[in-house]
Amino acid sequence: MSLLPVEEALLRVVKGLKPLSAETVSLGHARDRVLAEAVTANLTQPPFDSSAMDGYAVRGADVKDLPATLKLVGQSAAGEGYAATVGAGQAVRIFTGAPVPRGADTVVPQENVDAEKDTARVTIREAEPGRHIRPHGQDFHRGETVLEAGALMGPRQMMLAAAANTTSLKVRKKPIVSILATGDELVPPGFDPAPDQIISSVPYGLCALVLSAGGEADMLGIAEDTPDSLSSLIAAAADSDILVTVGGASVGDRDLVGQVLQAEGMTLDFWKIAMRPGKPLIFGTRGKQRVLGLPGNPVSAMVCAHVFLRPMLARMLGLPDRDAVRQTAILAGPLKENGPRQHYIRATSKWNGAGERLVSPQTSQDSSLMAAFAKADCLIVRAPEAPAAERGETVSILPLDL
Numbered sequence: 001m002s003l004l005p006v007e008e009a010l011l012r013v014v015k016g017l018k019p020l021s022a023e024t025v026s027l028g029h030a031r032d033r034v035l036a037e038a039v040t041a042n043l044t045q046p047p048f049d050s051s052a053m054d055g056y057a058v059r060g061a062d063v064k065d066l067p068a069t070l071k072l073v074g075q076s077a078a079g080e081g082y083a084a085t086v087g088a089g090q091a092v093r094i095f096t097g098a099p100v101p102r103g104a105d106t107v108v109p110q111e112n113v114d115a116e117k118d119t120a121r122v123t124i125r126e127a128e129p130g131r132h133i134r135p136h137g138q139d140f141h142r143g144e145t146v147l148e149a150g151a152l153m154g155p156r157q158m159m160l161a162a163a164a165n166t167t168s169l170k171v172r173k174k175p176i177v178s179i180l181a182t183g184d185e186l187v188p189p190g191f192d193p194a195p196d197q198i199i200s201s202v203p204y205g206l207c208a209l210v211l212s213a214g215g216e217a218d219m220l221g222i223a224e225d226t227p228d229s230l231s232s233l234i235a236a237a238a239d240s241d242i243l244v245t246v247g248g249a250s251v252g253d254r255d256l257v258g259q260v261l262q263a264e265g266m267t268l269d270f271w272k273i274a275m276r277p278g279k280p281l282i283f284g285t286r287g288k289q290r291v292l293g294l295p296g297n298p299v300s301a302m303v304c305a306h307v308f309l310r311p312m313l314a315r316m317l318g319l320p321d322r323d324a325v326r327q328t329a330i331l332a333g334p335l336k337e338n339g340p341r342q343h344y345i346r347a348t349s350k351w352n353g354a355g356e357r358l359v360s361p362q363t364s365q366d367s368s369l370m371a372a373f374a375k376a377d378c379l380i381v382r383a384p385e386a387p388a389a390e391r392g393e394t395v396s397i398l399p400l401d402l
């Protein structure tokens, strides 16, 4: 039986997903949110012609012939301008960011001036009139769209929204992702595990991934490998946008997750795909909810989350899918020919003097190895049946750091 290709699975997983509705947040809470509505400037920036230098505001005509000795008549500081008009033969001491007084059309940097108590002697011509003045509105004008709907509010966008004197913004609601670990062997971090128990680590990785991709995580805890335990926790996630389960996806006697999800109303779309790691991935829908049943091996679960969950969240936020733009790197070591499943090979990167990314596959690709996975910074994406590749060849990669 040939397995579903990853590209086809990805199309099915994001099919029909639309940006969520909007909510209003204060500027202080807008960081990393996605704009649902454009931001319009509430004022003009700069609000006046502003000096770009510490120096002297003069009339250009007065400094045509040098040296020129001008009468120092006052000062314009940021926050406290010079109220009068600069007349012929006059200069006003001015500081960076201060309003250029009426009458002046040029700022001469102080390095070019010998100043006495009452005079400013301009000795060096720097440039034509108008120099070192930032005109009113040079950055943006009141009423102008400064940020488009769909923009991600990173540091630069936060600064601009603040500069535009915005106090609240309409942003996309965060997709809520419920995360359910499954397995009788699991105990939460902080417990002293019995000899046959292990710590449930995957939900912590998934939670971090969800948060950094702009979602909200709802940690449901650990379900035992019984239909009752699974059912009750799956039912608790009824209102979330996405339900993610971890483990119990394979073919073992205790791998009940797929069955119980269906009993709880999930319509199965696919189970098992041509992917390595991650073959036993389950996907289905439950009303408006999307359900991802991730394999339990920690690396498999996280690789599936990078490949499928991130694009789902991007769709729900109205963001472009960053991973759709394939990045490439240069192989620092050889790779064997690939088998029938798309292989996501954990790798570490170095950059050479030319700025090229050189990627070294890790020695062991076992999907249980969390320590090695934490050292990897990208996945080399190998198409099914790709031929052996030599050092120096260009390969597709999926960066792991968000």
Ligand SMILES: Nc1nc2c(c(=O)[nH]1)N[C@H]1C(S)=C(S)[C@@H](COP(=O)(O)OP(=O)(O)OC[C@H]3O[C@@H](n4cnc5c(N)ncnc54)[C@H](O)[C@@H]3O)O[C@H]1N2
Binding pocket: 181, 182, 183, 185, 186, 198, 199, 200, 201, 202, 203, 246, 247, 248, 249, 250, 251, 252, 255, 277, 278, 279, 280, 294, 295, 296, 297, 298, 300, 367
């Ligand atoms: N006969 C076959 N056996 C297996 C197959 C197969 O096709 N035929 N597939 C293998 C592959 S590939 C994977 S991946 C695993 C996935 O199995 P499950 O999804 O059923 O996962 P579990 O058996 O529940 O767990 C696997 C492994 O991961 C550990 N685990 C589970 N949950 C967590 C957690 N929350 N935190 C940390 N570690 C977790 C679990 O203890 C197991 O060690 O199946 C293969 N077998």
Ligand code: MOO
Binding pocket: 275, 276, 277, 278, 279, 280, 295, 297, 300, 301, 367
């Ligand atoms: O495909 Mo499993 O997900 O290799 O470990």
